[in-house]
Amino acid sequence: MQELFALLHPFKFKHRSLCMPEDPKMKRECYGVFYVTYDLKAEEQTKTWKKMINIAVSGAAGMISNHLLFKLASGEVFGRDQPIALKLLGSERSFQALEGVAMELEDSLYPLLKEVSIGIDPYDVFQDAEWALLIGAKPRGPGMERADLLEINGKIFAEQGKALNAVASAALICLKNAPNIPAKNFHALTRLDENRAKCQLALKAGVFYDKVSNMTIWGNHSTTQVPDFLNGRIDGLPVEEVIKDTKWLEEDFTEKIQKRGGVLIKKWGRSSAASTSVSIVDAIRSLVTPTPEGDWFSSGVFTNGNPYGVAEELVFSMPCRSKGDGDYELVKDVIFDDYLLKRITKAEAELLAEKKCVAHLIGEGIAVCDLPEDTMLPGEM
Ligand SMILES: NC(=O)c1ccc[n+]([C@@H]2O[C@H](COP(=O)([O-])OP(=O)(O)OC[C@H]3O[C@@H](n4cnc5c(N)ncnc54)[C@H](O)[C@@H]3O)[C@@H](O)[C@H]2O)c1
Secondary structure (H helix, E strand, O other): OOOOEEEEOOOOOOOOOOOOOOOOOOOOOOOHHHHOOOOOOHHHOOOOOOOOEEEEEEOOOOHHHHHHHHHHHHOOOOOOOOOEEEEEEOOHHHHHHHHHHHHHHHHOOOOOEEEEEEEOOHHHHOOOOOEEEEOOOOOOOOOOOHHHHHHHHHHHHHHHHHHHHHHOOOOHHHHHOOOOOOHHHEEEOOHHHHHHHHHHHHHHHOOOHHHEEOOEEEEOOOOOOEEEOOOOEEOOEEHHHHOOOHHHHHHHHHHHHHHHHHHHHHHHOOOOOHHHHHHHHHHHHHHHOOOOOOOOEEEEEEOOOOOOOOOOOOEEEEEEEOOOOOOOEEOOOOOOOHHHHHHHHHHHHHHHHHHHHOHHHOOOOOOOOOOOOOOOEOOEO
16 A cells, blocks of 8 residues: 655735734644744745645654654745745654754754644644645554554545545545545655666666666555666666666566565564655656656556546556646656566556445445455555
């Protein structure tokens, strides 16, 4: 089950300070120094000052967020002239840690970070969010069945989907629980897998990784994912013209990418957090900046209307292009061969089976959970 989402709110927002709500009865307070009311003198205000954007982050006290929040606050993601408000959602258990995160943000004196608020009620925290980065979920613990984890995290995303639907001024479970938000606004993260694939192809070809482009990850962020070397390019050439070792591509490369997360957990003792947060930044930037001519990026998006024949009503990673307006379109000029199609079908079958496991959470009746093999990496889904 894909698990990291970036949601873009569909409506243009009318800003009001979340720390100082118009309705004084509204329960909202900013954290620490962000509570202070600033009274900017006219001459201190810059003419180019943009309207603040509100970014909600769940799992804000987690490992990934510990990298991501500081990237967001620095201006690396939305631009060095874009003020932001961070709305951090934690769980009851992690509230103390959440305060610790807010303290570190205070001490960082980021000029673009105008407001920070923390809370454990998604209805409160998602209020007026233009972006919601849903990173809060339970990583798989030892001996935990995949179906059990789907159930636990499914409930979290169902609740957060409902909260977004109710209050957000803008994968599948969240989307299905938020019918007022266009399905196109939901993304599940496969960018980390794309980055890993680019890195391994560059290594094999003996080139720097910026030479690798048009890299698609098809399917799920699990070991059925399909890193697509048929459509990928190295220095503008098809991958297979540069790397002529088909066995390596089909077996070693594919498996390396599929299992990279698990290998890293074994070495590092924990799931990738820094590179995941880098890939979240990449994924957001791909939606807010135009895709370079001829290139594309991967994202887990809703399959309805897809031109590849992937089953509808799924969230499936596919190749996307964006004009930089937050929206995207699917890339049409991709080719398929038997190997690629077979792999994509396997990934599709897995997501269809997972969907049956969470039928009760997406309004599709009683769940029937029969997952054929374990394709999920511990601590990383
Ligand atoms: N798609 C990917 O590429 C990718 C890569 C790595 C990790 N992941 C997944 O990302 C998730 C986060 O990873 P992490 O390393 O930051 O984990 P982590 O355990 O360090 O952090 C998760 C945080 O979420 C909080 N949380 C749990 N339930 C919550 C809820 N209902 N509302 C709000 N917060 C809640 C926890 O208290 C914890 O602080 C994990 O589920 C992991 O499997 C995905």
